[in-house]
Amino acid sequence: MVNDLINSNSSTTQILILKAARKIFIKKGLSGARMQEIADEAGINKALLHYYYRTKDNLFNAVFMEALKHIQSEFFIILNSDRDLFDKIRFFFDRYISFLQENSFLPGFIIHEINQNPDRLVEFFKNAGIRPPINLIIQVSEEVKNQRIIPINPIQFLLNMLSLAIFPIIASPLIKGIFEIDDPDYKDIIEQRKKELAEWFIDSIMIKKSSNEEQKE
Amino acid sequence: MVNDLINSNSSTTQILILKAARKIFIKKGLSGARMQEIADEAGINKALLHYYYRTKDNLFNAVFMEALKHIQSEFFIILNSDRDLFDKIRFFFDRYISFLQENSFLPGFIIHEINQNPDRLVEFFKNAGIRPPINLIIQVSEEVKNQRIIPINPIQFLLNMLSLAIFPIIASPLIKGIFEIDDPDYKDIIEQRKKELAEWFIDSIMIKKSSNEEQKE
DNA sequence: GTCTATATAACGATAGAC
C-alpha cells in the first residue's frame, strides 16, 4: 500500500517529491503532468524522481491511492459514525463540503482517473479492503420502515447526498463561467449550501406528523 | 465558430475526422488523446489530420466548442421553454438525464477541460453569445414571491437540479465501484432517478396548502 | 486530397561522476 512507500525511513526528499507530485498530478492528471514539472515543484532534479519512484506510473499510483484513501476515509468516518440519521445528514453536509472546499481538485481528479482506468479502483479495494457504507444503508432502510422518512431506495438517498455536496465543487469553473459569478461570490454560495442544504434535504425526506399528533409535544 | 469549420463544403473526410476526434478526445481528454489514435479511428492517415486542422489544438478546439454548444443548447432549450415551473422541472429531469445517458462522457470531458484551462469557456461565450438561463431564474423568484415554493436562492435551486442530474452520470464508474453495482443495475438506478427525481424535488420545494384550503379544490 | 517518409521537439528513463 501507499504507506509502505512513506514509512518511517522516508527521507525529507521523498516527502518533498510526493508533495510536489500530489500538487501536479491532482491538477493536471496522469497524462497532463510532466516529470520535469514535478521535479521543479519539488526543487530537485528530474533524475531524483526516478531514483525514488523508478517510473512515472509508480509515482502517480502513490498519489492516486493516497488521494482515494483520503477522500473515502473522510466520507466513511462521517457515514459510519454513531449518530441519528438526521444528525448524520447535518454532519455530512457541513463537514464533507468543508473538506471538499479545502481539496477542491480532489474529487474531479479521482473521477477523471477512474474514468480513464476503472481497474485502479478495483486494485484500491483489493489492497485497502474497503466496503460500501453499509451502516448508513441499513439506517436509511430502518427509518423508512419506521415511517420516519419517505420510502426511498437507500442508494438513491446516498446518490442525492453525494451529488448535492460534490458536484458544485467539481464543476465550479463551469458554473462560475455560465452564471458569471466571481470567486468570492461563489465561495458565499458554497457557504450558504453548507448552512441550508442539510435542513432542506432533511425536510424533503422526513415524514411530517399530522397536526393532531404534533399537538402532543 | 464551430459551424464555420463544418460548413456545406465540408468533405466526407473532414466529417470522418471530426467524428473520430470527438470519440477520442471526449474519452481521453486533450493531453491523453493521440493524433495517431484519431487517425486510426477515422481510417485515414495521420498527415491528413494536419492537412485539415493543422494542429492538434485546432482539432481539439473544434471538438470542444461543439461539445459545449451541444450540452448547453440542450440545457437551455429545456430551461427557457415556455412552461409552468413544475412542468419544467419534470421535463428537465426526464429529458436531460436521457440526454446524459446517451452522452455519458460529455459532462466529465467539459468539466475536466475547463478545469485545465478556464479561458476556453470565456472564449466560447465570446463567440457564441450565450447568457445565463435568466428565464428560469426569474421564474423561480416569482414562485417564491407567490409563495408557491419555499424561499430559495434561484442559483441554489439550479445547482441542486444540475447536481442531482449530472453527478450520478459523471461519477458512475466510481459509484459502481464503491457500491459494487454492475452496469445493468446501475442503468436501472438511473432509470429510477428519471422517474422519481422530479416528483421528489418538486415536493421538496413546494409549499403545501393547509388542509382547510385544500378542501376547496 | 491522400499517401510515405522524415524532421523536430518533448518526454520518460538511465549512466556515470561526485
Added chain:
DNA sequence: GTCTATCGTTATATAGAC
C-alpha cells in the same frame, strides 16, 4: 543521495511524391 549529461522513444508536425 544528488547531480549533469545523454539515450531511446514517442509525439506533433512538415515535405514531397502521387
